[in-house]
Amino acid sequence: MLPSSSGAAPIHRFRLHPRAVAAVRRSMASANPTAAPPPPLPSTPGPKAVHVVVKGRVQGVGFRGWTAETAESLDLAGWVRNRRDGTVEALLSGDPAKVDEMVSRHIPVGPPASAVTSVVTSPVDPVPPSLGFEIKFTL
Template identity: 50%
Template sequence: MFTRSAPTALFRLKFAAGASVHSGHSMSAAASPNSASLPPSKTVRVEIKGRVQGVFFRDWTVENARELGLHGWVRNRRNGSVEAVFSGDPDAVQDMVERRCRVGPPSSVVTGIASFPWNEDPGQGFQRKPTV
């Protein structure tokens, strides 16, 4: 049976054990002790045009993105382009987009690349997705 004194006894136990008591107001993300330890992250969606299908561009992208520790995915588009989302360390994302994808694997010919900010969750790891 639950009595009126049980909550008081529980409070006393927690207080005596050194548990902190707060007013119920949540801490802001900026004041959270864990927020300062999170590394900066950048997420972009990239469209790559040119001879980028049938030249192992997706497999090459998966290999390079994993090497850089990025999260996200890559897939072919029916219009002949390749689309990818890269998320992680801003320098690694920049390297993937500007240095690696701009050139691509040996058999590819990249004629254009466009990068856009992306706010959706890229998921864990780096995946190859089906064509859309």
């Protein structure tokens, strides 16, 4: 017992015997035998793919080569190319977390000589990883 400074009744602490705890757990588990089994764990999501249009100073600064190198380091498939309007477009496909990392952390920064002002993404169908990553001709 702990001393009481307020004059209230003392607090009694007790411990249950491990067998008593086990018996209570067993009875609780068997109390509802028709309970539904736990839901299955979420399955691993499939590949994700996005089409990206990058605006700013992104041509003539090595953006396509940098994009291909960065995408390959993240095991992404797809392609990148310059467009006649001065933008760069890419298709990035692979693990959803790595696609998100590329779009949110790498593309907005770009290579050292670039100055990205906008990144516009839209979902597309994934491409097979066996295609790898390529640099395409200007569209």
